[in-house]
Amino acid sequence: MLVIEILNTREVMRKRIGRLGDRLVGRVLDHETEVEKAVIQELETAFKSFGIEANILSVEGMELTVNRLEVPLKLRERRQVIPPEI
Template sequence: MLLIEVINAREVVRQRIGKLGARLIGKIVDPDKQVEEALIQEMETAFKEFGIEAKITSVSGAQTIGTGLIELPIQVRNIKEVRHKE
């Protein structure tokens, strides 16, 4: 199982939408959701190329602490199943 925590979502979105749009971050634009959706799309494409079947779950609330601890609870934002067709 892989766990990926994006720690610079605000900066990534700020770079993509510029200074004017940066004012909307947190008000209208959810940077974590935006970056996660882009990552899920990229992972789905790569997984299909390699024939990998997976379930990608986007959650909020979980946070890694150091190297050995994950803080919960979580709220599921989105689940994407990647399957290859035979």
């Protein structure tokens, strides 16, 4: 199992939408959710090309500390990836 914590979601959104759009980040757009959606899409594409079957989960409220991962799961999105048969 993999856990990926994206640390710079605000900076990623700032690069994608520019400085003017940066004013909207946090007010209108949720930068974490938007970056997660983009990463999920890229993972799905990559997994399919490698023939990997997977469940990709976007969850809210996880806390990652030095020695512990606290996971009060509130599922935002679930996508099952099944590659096409070759």
